[in-house]
Amino acid sequence: MLQNELFNTVIQDFNTGYWELHKDPEREIWSEKFCNSLGYTIEEIETTIDYFLKYLIDQEDVDVFRDNFFNYRRNAVDFKQYIKIKSKKGNYKLFRCATNDELPVNMKLESHLIFFFEIKIEPEYATTKDNFYYKETAQMTATGSWHVDFIEKKSFWDFETRRILEYPDDYIPSLKDSALYYAEESQEKAADLFFNCAMVGTPFNTEIKMITANKRIFWVKAIGKPVYNENKEIIGVRGVFQDIDEIKKKELGLQKSIDIIASQNSRLFNFAHIVSHNLRSHTSNLSLLVQLIEDIEDPKDKIEFIEQIKQISNSLNITIEHLNEIAAIHTNKAQEKKVIKFQDALNVVTNGIGQTISISKTKINIDFSQLDKINYIPAYLESILLNLITNAIKYKHIDRDPIIDINTYIKNDKKYLKISDNGRGIDLKLFKNKIFGMYKTFHRNKDAVGIGLFLTKNQIESLNGRITVKSEVDKGTTFIIEF
Amino acid sequence: MRKKIGLTCIIDDDTMYVNLVKKIVEAKSLCKNLMVFQNGKEALTYFEAILTNLDKKTIPDIIFLDLNMPVMDGWEFLENFTKIKNKLEKKIILYIVSSSINPVDIERAKSINTVKDYLVKPVTLKELESIFLKEAL
Structure with missing residues (x-):
């Protein structure tokens, strides 16, 4: 072998x-x-x-x-x-x-x-040296050791464990109090790991949130392994705690930055795609037109074509303005999330389009009682409300004045915003996949359908949310946003 | 006199582009007649209607199809058109003309039997001319 x-x-x-x-x-x-x-x-x-x-x-x-x-x-x-x-x-x-x-x-x-x-070497010399190094190492690495003895039914902590958990030197730990040592969300995990180790001898090495005597929550690397007696039975669990709060917080901060960068990158990618697509349609036309001008002999025709360059130039300008708007949202410094009241965001919107609302005799019913605020990018929340409200007004039913119901709620720990109207509705069979899509017509679309909902969907998804739609022709449309 | 394409069909929502192609076709007299649809749905409605009353003169010889359109895009049109094109009892040549340079789109288009080729906008005058000449043979 x-x-x-x-x-x-x-x-x-x-x-x-x-x-x-x-x-x-x-x-x-x-x-x-x-x-x-x-x-x-x-x-x-x-x-x-x-x-x-x-x-x-x-x-x-x-x-x-x-x-x-x-x-x-x-x-x-x-x-x-x-x-x-x-x-x-x-x-x-x-x-x-x-x-x-x-x-x-x-x-x-x-x-x-x-x-x-x-x-x-002399064994005695080695032991003294080892003991010295042990204390030194424990202090410098903030690593404390612990031991639970099942036979004596006692728990032991060394000086460093007491220090990092902020307990006095004469504190006597107990297995019964162990829930006190872990942050609420970590208690189940700690118990599982410990009992698995105690019952079947599975060692553990994990990162977990603990709580000090002074109620400070911090991150700890917890390592444990079973202790055996002469009969190879488990008679205890022994291990170490290492204070890794600083490192873990840095790691979490780093992960957060990575998430933000990834989502910004995907938005940029999306934006690049929009830019390339929308500019290409104009430049294509421009290039075709120039070829035509070069190719045609008749000066009268040439002048007519040159007139058309103006048109293309106009559309190009409009497109670039639209792209600027999108870019402004994406690069806005005020893009940081903050806690915002739904009512405040709605006020901003209704003040902005007050005239449209009153001319169309739109009635808006609101209920933010279940959830009155959210941690969100204010500009996004306003833009979402603005797009959905103006859409509801734009596509109102011919026979009735628009009524818009806006309410918020929490379901299964998730936060929702629901906006329903009594408008003409959308035939979802026809438009199911396209309602949130961006049509290239957006730059010269009379109704401007396409860009509004496209932006809304992008904003919501860039913050890891979802938007869904339910609609019935002649009855109305409901948008549900999951934050 | 050389042979000429009879009826050309453009399915595209970009009116500027459509006008330019119209101008080129007129100036170069590339085909006899031209019909334009703003999106796939309009075009499909037309083809479904002529199924009930087949008249070869109303069926185009060549179709230039855009991909990105409101209401019904090029893909959906293709899917529906492929189902009915054999009933039209006429050979119809279909080109996709799109500003998408996404390789996924190009591969997908070329894998569809009905599609003769994929032209990326901007198409050049020469390209248009040579297609009309080639397909007229």
Whole structure:
């Protein structure tokens, strides 16, 4: 199984003893080098984990090693640990244990290995140094450790966990209070991860929102793994909390910027498409006209064609004005979202088109009682209301004065704006996919159908919303906007 | 005298473009008659109407179809026209003339049997002339 050349080279380079972990039945094969490093020959020693834990490993290291070992065997969680092992002579030797992730990356092994690198320094010196480094590391990285003991029914926090969670040094944590330690939206996730680890031994490594004694909510990286006893039963959970609030907030801010940039980019793309399409139709005509002028001999005809250049120039100007309007919306500095009252936005609109409303005898019924404000780009909300209201008036029913019902509501946590009219309605069978489409006729369309709803849809979708329409000919039309 | 296209049909909502083509056709006398529809729906209504009273003179020899139009666009017209064109008992040549340079549109158009070719606006005078000459043969 281990006959591959690369492996042999690596093992030779490592010059170290190792165990090879097997399943079915669970057993470990100790390498000869490992036995030799303790002064034994492979025949004179019992090569089992139970014997190792009981007689060979220093009892100070046994708990941590047992957890590491079983986590590695069952969940393939790599580990590194310093342990002392009793040699044949009776003295302890210091080893650094490492697992498969120590191997070069290009090596893919089917089996799990544990390497034992012998360390030739005074063990005591190493421990003091380790302890110092541990405290130093914990403080500098804001990483606190914790431990829940199921047998003693107690929870333990180290100094750093207390510090990052802002609890006093004499605070005694308890599993019963654990809901207090997590932000409301994270409590279920925390409980799931913890109990999965406690019951089936699934380790976890996650980012979660915790809450300090002073009720400050912050982001934490939480890592946990099960603790095993001699009978390989889970008797606790041990892990660390690292304060990653600053990093996480930066990450979230970055994600937000990416989202904004992506949506702006898609709007720009859309705009570029509109620009190219609408300008092309004029330039095409212009180019055809110029060819015609060059080709035709009769001076009288030529003059007539030159007259037409004026027309094209006019339409081109109108188109560019329209494009400017769109560009203005897209580049407007006031484009930032802010909390705006529906009533205020509506007032802006109705003041602007007050005359149209009164001449057409339009009655507008409003009900913003269920949802009176929204965090939105004010210019968009005004433009949406303006387009839908003017449309309702423009396409009013011949036999009756326009009545427009505008109301807002919340359904399934989503916010909606509904605008219904009693106008002539739209034949959705004919226009289903086109009602929000942009016709190239928009630049010279007498009714200006096309650009208004097209813009409305674009504005709504650019803020991740949706607009839908229901309509019946001669009855009226209802637009529903999901924010 | 060389042979000439009889009836040409333009389906396009851009009146400026239509007028220019009209002028070219007149000035160069490229075909005998010209009919214009503002959108696919108008054109389709016409073709459906002449199905009941087939008169070869009222069926165009060549159609120039725009894609982007209100009410019924070029695609929808094509779909409906393909269903009825065999009943018209006359070979009709159809060109798409559009300002769309979207490769998706061009591929889609060329994959439709009814479509002879895809012309991107602006069409040149020479292009128009050569099409009329070629199709008259």
